[in-house]
Amino acid sequence: MGAALAIAARGRGRTAPNPSVGCVIVTGGRVVGRGWTQPGGRPHAEAMALAEAGEAARGATAYVTLEPCAHESRRGPACADLLAAAGVARVVAALRDPDPRTDGVGLARLTAAGIETACGQREIDARRSMAGFLARQRLGRPHVTLKLALSLDGGVAMGDGRSQWITGPEARAHAHLERSRHELILVGAGTLAADAPRLDVRLPGLEDRGPMRVLLSRRGDAPAGWLAIRELGAIADLPGDHLLVEGGAAAAAAFLSAGLVDRLIVYRAPILIGAARTLGDIGLTDLGQAHGRWVLEDRRTLGVDTLEVYGRA
Amino acid sequence: MGAALAIAARGRGRTAPNPSVGCVIVTGGRVVGRGWTQPGGRPHAEAMALAEAGEAARGATAYVTLEPCAHESRRGPACADLLAAAGVARVVAALRDPDPRTDGVGLARLTAAGIETACGQREIDARRSMAGFLARQRLGRPHVTLKLALSLDGGVAMGDGRSQWITGPEARAHAHLERSRHELILVGAGTLAADAPRLDVRLPGLEDRGPMRVLLSRRGDAPAGWLAIRELGAIADLPGDHLLVEGGAAAAAAFLSAGLVDRLIVYRAPILIGAARTLGDIGLTDLGQAHGRWVLEDRRTLGVDTLEVYGRA
Numbered sequence: 001m002g003a004a005l006a007i008a009a010r011g012r013g014r015t016a017p018n019p020s021v022g023c024v025i026v027t028g029g030r031v032v033g034r035g036w037t038q039p040g041g042r043p044h045a046e047a048m049a050l051a052e053a054g055e056a057a058r059g060a061t062a063y064v065t066l067e068p069c070a071h072e073s074r075r076g077p078a079c080a081d082l083l084a085a086a087g088v089a090r091v092v093a094a095l096r097d098p099d100p101r102t103d104g105v106g107l108a109r110l111t112a113a114g115i116e117t118a119c120g121q122r123e124i125d126a127r128r129s130m131a132g133f134l135a136r137q138r139l140g141r142p143h144v145t146l147k148l149a150l151s152l153d154g155g156v157a158m159g160d161g162r163s164q165w166i167t168g169p170e171a172r173a174h175a176h177l178e179r180s181r182h183e184l185i186l187v188g189a190g191t192l193a194a195d196a197p198r199l200d201v202r203l204p205g206l207e208d209r210g211p212m213r214v215l216l217s218r219r220g221d222a223p224a225g226w227l228a229i230r231e232l233g234a235i236a237d238l239p240g241d242h243l244l245v246e247g248g249a250a251a252a253a254a255f256l257s258a259g260l261v262d263r264l265i266v267y268r269a270p271i272l273i274g275a276a277r278t279l280g281d282i283g284l285t286d287l288g289q290a291h292g293r294w295v296l297e298d299r300r301t302l303g304v305d306t307l308e309v310y311g312r313a
Numbered sequence: 314m315g316a317a318l319a320i321a322a323r324g325r326g327r328t329a330p331n332p333s334v335g336c337v338i339v340t341g342g343r344v345v346g347r348g349w350t351q352p353g354g355r356p357h358a359e360a361m362a363l364a365e366a367g368e369a370a371r372g373a374t375a376y377v378t379l380e381p382c383a384h385e386s387r388r389g390p391a392c393a394d395l396l397a398a399a400g401v402a403r404v405v406a407a408l409r410d411p412d413p414r415t416d417g418v419g420l421a422r423l424t425a426a427g428i429e430t431a432c433g434q435r436e437i438d439a440r441r442s443m444a445g446f447l448a449r450q451r452l453g454r455p456h457v458t459l460k461l462a463l464s465l466d467g468g469v470a471m472g473d474g475r476s477q478w479i480t481g482p483e484a485r486a487h488a489h490l491e492r493s494r495h496e497l498i499l500v501g502a503g504t505l506a507a508d509a510p511r512l513d514v515r516l517p518g519l520e521d522r523g524p525m526r527v528l529l530s531r532r533g534d535a536p537a538g539w540l541a542i543r544e545l546g547a548i549a550d551l552p553g554d555h556l557l558v559e560g561g562a563a564a565a566a567a568f569l570s571a572g573l574v575d576r577l578i579v580y581r582a583p584i585l586i587g588a589a590r591t592l593g594d595i596g597l598t599d600l601g602q603a604h605g606r607w608v609l610e611d612r613r614t615l616g617v618d619t620l621e622v623y624g625r626a
Contacts, residue, residue, distance in 0.1 A: 154467015282587030
């Protein structure tokens with residue numbers, strides 16, 4: 001399942017409205033097929049893995065990060081049927097599919113075909129892996145990641161607004177990798193005016209993975225090639241399941257105030273700025289309210305900086 | 314040497330003007346004596362370890378975190394002479410003693426007595442262990458640790474000054490442990506007026522290890538039982554080699570602006586405050602100046618909070 005989760009990450013940000021799923025087919029301790037959701041959402045991971053496995057799928061175990069779908073479409077047959085036809089002996093899924101067309105039906109169809117099934121293995125990791133799809137299903141909007149690049153004392157910039165650079169090249173490269181995992185990237189009008197950010201992915205081989213640029217602006221105007229939203233509720237209509245909020249402090253505070261941040265990534269530089277520009281009002285009236293909202297999910301060292309990833313508690 | 318460094322920590326904050334040294338005597342792979350500088354500075358670590366080892370010291374190796382002293386005093390004989398008299402075969406020191414009365418003379422006297430010597434083992438750790446003594450020797454002032462308890466966004470308090478509590482009970486207990494390792498603890502006049510902090514050590518068994526309280530105040534007045542300094546230069550005259558600066562943001566900024574912070578301990582809570590009270594101006598005119606000053610020395614998890622320790626680069 002770990003391998004299936006790892007390859008599922010390849011499609012992240014390119015499969016909406018489908019989730020990015022990973023599938024690994026194993027027989028006799030050997031991997032005979034691997035698949036992940038292809039750009040645009042098809043083929044599904046299972047179809048790709050079965051095609052690679054061929055006859056070796058007979059009697060094998062398929063590990064898949066989401067319950068195999070039970071609905072045919074004009075874009076392809078149901079994966080549950082494909083797995084049954086290929087003669088796999090066992091299907092292990094990480095997560096039941098919340099899509100009402102499948103939700104339990106995929107597993108039931110496998111069981112009816114005499115296939116042993118299990119569900120729930122590494123479910124928490126699978127939820128993170130499919131956070132965009134799940135947010136869209138459950139909340140009707142993209143999953144929102146807020147990126148902050150901060151000094152030790154919480155500065156996003158010096159008092160006069162200068163912010164180049166707080167973090168080092170390793171952290172900035174990682175921030176570009178994060179961009180490549182999102183369909184949508186948003187900044188506020190102040191940041192656009194001050195920094196004219198390109199918001200692209202400047203990493204070798206990933207240059208074409210730049211997300212669609214979105215401007216949050218009361219006036220509703222945006223440069224050519226950008227989408228514009230006037231208010232936060234409009235993120236529900238954006239085309240994509242992963243939205244990265246990159247700046248500035250005002251946009252960050254607006255998303256936090258509205259309770260619209262699902263994941264927080266903090267690139268922290270080992271510097272002190274003093275009298276720094278920091279996060280604006282997020283609507284807190286009491287310190288007690290601040291606690292218990294965020295849980296550390298990952299921490300890694302990037303050069304002299306540290307990346308911390310927080311999820312909702 | 315690791316064991317010697319560990320027991321050296323026991324005396325920290327209680328041995329000034331002497332350093333807190335640790336000594337472990339080993340023979341045939343067995344520890345036969347352990348000593349650390351006793352409160353007030355005597356007996357020295359070597360004397361205590363030799364007393365425990367007795368005859369077993371003959372032919373043994375003594376690991377000591379600082380070059381054994383070469384100067385007799387009316388409070389006791391020189392440790393180099395004691396080690397020679399006890400017949401140890403080998404002395405391994407972590408650090409040469411910068412005290413001009415010893416500086417190389419201790420090791421030379423051991424060599425002259427036919428004892429094998431080595432110096433420099435785990436020197437970096439020994440420097441940290443004896444930071445107060447070394448700051449006093451080299452800079453003529455105490456070693457200064459700045460403590461900050463911060464939210465993710467760098468808040469020391471809410472915008473209106475409320476700061477109870479940012480960190481949780483585990484972090485606060487650790488902060489009390491830090492207090493017990495300092496002879497001196499300082500706050501600014503604003504913090505005294507606002508919070509009336511007790512600045513004591515509320516940990517079982519360490520209640521008597523509360524540092525001497527120092528008030529930084531232009532007016533130069535202080536409550537009974539406190540010392541007062543009007544300006545930062547006066548820390549040179551304070552009785553003790555370890556000064557902990559606990560608050561508030563203004564005192565912190567003053568010490569940072571003056572380049573008087575040797576060690577930074579940050580207790581970080583996984584909360585966002587927004588529009589928070591943050592560190593004041595520290596005299597930075599360019600972001601470039603902020604970089605390369607601090608190096609992460611330690612990080613540990615305390616409940617849901619994280620402690621990070623930074624030293625000067």
